[in-house]
Amino acid sequence: MIKIEKLSKFYGKKQVLNSIDLEFKKGKIYGIVGENGAGKTTLFRCISGLENYKGNITSDYNKLKDHLGLLLTEPFFFSKITGKEYIRLLANARQKKLTNIEDKNIFDLPLNQYASTYSTGMKKKLALTAILLQENNVFILDEPFNGVDIQSNLIITEILKRFKKLEKTVIISSHIFSTLANTCDEIYLMKNGEIIKKVEQVDFNKLENEMKEFTVGNRIDKLELK
């Protein structure tokens, strides 16, 4: 379990996270939604230990980060490193000895090609493959479906369902609500650095309608489309 208490984060004088309290349990998938700049990525960086913060983050693990697979919104790649070497780099970092990497290439990526030449979706899939092979217990996936094709989308959704059975803890952010509705147990709505709503599975449809109403409203009418 991961417990977050009174988590706040400031960049200079600007407060980006405001006294957040959350709890993530084993075997559950949590969705975090919110508009750009709501604080989702900062929240993920704080949980991972990539940012300093005020408040407390505790977990069942001595060092949470050593059991955590973090998928960044825009994974970073070196210029002359192949897909296979990227996977090996991340596995080596966790002292995991990988064999037959090609057999584990579930997204059919060109692993012997330089990763920096991959498309956005391929980069995302490579980064995801690398953290999956690290054999983590907790996963934070920032926009895992971003730029990913429909086939891979289905594979990722299936992986998430498998994680649930394996008692892993998964936290996902996504702008594609349907993917979250298919996989998550709970969804938290973030706005201006605060959690403004917690929604259980039964109310997902209601949340989607509310979000549509809130986000779209009568904005499109202003265009006076003819």
Place this chain on the structure above:
Amino acid sequence: MIDFGIPLLIGYTLLPLVFILLSNYLFEKTEFANYVYGLFALSFVSKLSEPIRNDFLKSIFNKHKYKKLRAIENLIYCLPFTLFLIYKNQFAFSVILNLFVILITLFNFSTNLNVTFPTPFSKKPFEFTVGFRKTFYVFPIAYFLTYISVSLGNFNLGVFSMLLVGITCFSYYSKIENEYFVWNYNLSSKEFLLEKTKTCLIYFSLLSVPIIVTLAVSFFNEIDILIVFFLLSYAYLTTIIFAKYSSFPNEMNISQGILIALSFMFPPILVIFIPLFYSQSIKKLNAILND
């Protein structure tokens, strides 16, 4: 230069001095310096032959202006080398070099090939994996210089070839990686630094073995000097790794750059700098590795 934490004004003042010092050193150490120098100059100028930039220039200028522009920029790029060759009374060679430089403008080629270049260091990415692919041509040059040094009985040239390998490996650690790649390690800061240093020294040794063995056999009487230079290379590689992480996640700053430059002038000072950079690195890494 900004990337290395050196202010532009200081950088642009130091750069010509470093260029002159290195050029002078090369010409003092070997009679084949003008050939090596020419190769360096051509590889430097060839960076301007990238198809993307030149296609852009072609789209702006007409054919005549484009050719003129390419020739002028190549000649300007080559100017420091030309001036030094003239200073060394290598007039004919400087003319030939400039002709080649103009000839290059007729061709566009990428110096960053996207063809996956095989590397012996793919098991433990990333510094040597990436670095070797970017600088693979240095090693045949270094081995060739070793061969020349043996065939001419010029020990200094042999030492230069070993230092060339050392400096090349040194450059692999000059840029800081994204914090994500450090964060991923489930090691303590000490273990992390040890792992990085161990990998670096093993891989550097592998690249240096052909040179060391050849020089040790051919210049047995000079083996003590060889060992000193080899150990110094180890010390400098360790220094750059510790210096790199001493400012993590930022790039090395000006003060660290000055300390490293000082250590090149007075190597015994490494006895102080290595522990200093080490303790600073541990502090910086503790923050990201949650030690």
